[in-house]
Structures are given as structure tokens and as C-alpha cells.
């Protein structure tokens with residue numbers, strides 16, 4: 001399936017990843033790869049295994065089986081990131097830069113402020129920022145080590161439509177400049193709009209890997225919208 005096409009070798013590759021929590025199977029034999037600058041949306045209902053997959057890619061969890069090839073630097077933006085609300089934007093960035101053992105902390109902070117366009121808010125406490133701006137700080141921290149691959153777990157949760165649009169502009173820019181971005185979402189509209197490629201998880205299995213147009217085609221091309229095509233696709237496969 002997709003991921004190894006024209007623009008060279010994949011930067012991240014997973015083969016047959018499986019993971020259970022006790023009796024609960026969270027991931028079953030999931031394989032995929034992504035190349036430089038690709039924007040890959042991992043979509044599926046709640047409990048499908050999205051967070052489990054991303055946390056294995058991030059190196060936070062060990063799979064029970066399967067193999068993984070990842071670049072040296074990988075950035076991780078968890079769904080509930082731990083920003084210090086009483087510290088300012090710069091103080092948070094400085095703290096995480098030290099934790100990540102970044103060589104030139106001041107330069108990294110300036111780069112991140114520039115990237116997130118939060119320069120004017122640098123001395124504001126995190127707790128006073130909008131959800132959208134807080135999420136940008138989380139992403140800046142994920143980008144601290146200048147990773148080749150950035151993982152975002154449900155990055156738009158809790159954001160209003162305008163904040164979401166700005167988040168996606170930012171993410172599209174990142175991918176455009178060569179970072180591979182893998183994000184999860186259960187917002188199908190967003191996935192359709194902002195994923196070059198979609199990996200559909202259902203009950204821990206990867207049941208589709210391709211573009212939204214290809215998913216439409218896979219159910220005959222006659223569904224009224226992506227959500228309808230998605231639901232039909234899963235239903236036809238017993239999910």
C-alpha cells in the first residue's frame with residue numbers, strides 16, 4: 001500500500017505492530033510507512049487504537065510484537081500535554097528545552113516563537129492563552145529537537161473552528177517544509193481536508209490506507225460525503 005512512492009525511501013516504517021492490554025486487543029498487525037513531508041491522518045472511532053499506535057511510534061510504549069524503523073528524532077505531542085499554566089510561554093519553552101537537552105536553548109526558543117508566531121505572547125502565562133495558542137506551544141515543544149517526524153494525537157480537540165483552521169495551516173506549512181506529520185483524529189471532515197493520506201483503524205486493525213478519494217471509490221463512489229463513505233466502508237467489513 002501507499003507510503004513508499006516516488007519521493008524516496010520512507011522515513012518511518014512499521015511492520016505488523018500488535019499490542020494488547022490484558023485481554024483487550026488494542027492493535028493487531030498494523031503496518032504502514034510514511035515518507036518525507038507526508039501528512040498522514042490516522043482515523044477511526046474511539047477505542048480503535050490510534051493513541052496506542054502513536055505512542056508506540058513515539059517510543060513511549062513497547063509493542064508486543066512487530067518491528068519499527070524510525071528516524072533518530074521523533075517529536076510527540078500527546079493529547080493531554082503537560083504545560084505549566086502558571087509559567088510564561090518562554091519559561092515553558094526553556095524548561096522543556098532543558099529537559100530535551102537541546103544544545104542552544106536560547107536559539108531553540110527564538111526559533112519556536114517564530115515558528116508558532118507567539119513572539120508577542122512570550123511573557124504571557126500559559127493559563128491566559130486560548131486553547132489554540134496553548135496547542136501551538138505544545139507543538140513547538142514537540143518540534144524542539146527538530147524531528148523528521150512529528151506525531152500529533154488528536155491535536156484539534158477542544159479548539160473552535162477558527163483555531164482549528166489556524167492549527168491546520170501551521171501543520172500544512174510544517175509538512176510543506178519536509179517534516180513528516182502523523183496525526184490522529186476522529187473528525188472525518190478534517191481528515192478528508194488535511195490528510196494527503198489516511199490510515200483507517202478499526203478495532204485495532206488497519207483496514208484502509210490511501211486517499212479519501214480512494215476510500216470513496218472503494219464503496220462504489222456514490223456516497224454523498226466522506227463520512228457516509230467511511231461508515232459504509234467500515235460496515236461492509238464488519239466494524
Ligand SMILES: Nc1ncnc2c1ncn2[C@@H]1O[C@H](COP(=O)(O)OP(=O)(O)O)[C@@H](O)[C@H]1O
Nearest residue numbers: 021024025026045046047048049050051052053
Ligand atoms: N493503558 C491501557 N490499559 C488498558 N486498556 C487500554 C489502555 N490504553 C488503551 N487501552 C484500550 O485499547 C484500545 C485502544 O485504545 P486507544 O489506543 O486509546 O484508542 P483511540 O486512541 O483510537 O481512542 C481500547 O479498547 C482501550 O480501551
Ligand SMILES: [Mg+2]
Nearest residue numbers: 050051052154
Ligand atoms: Mg486516543
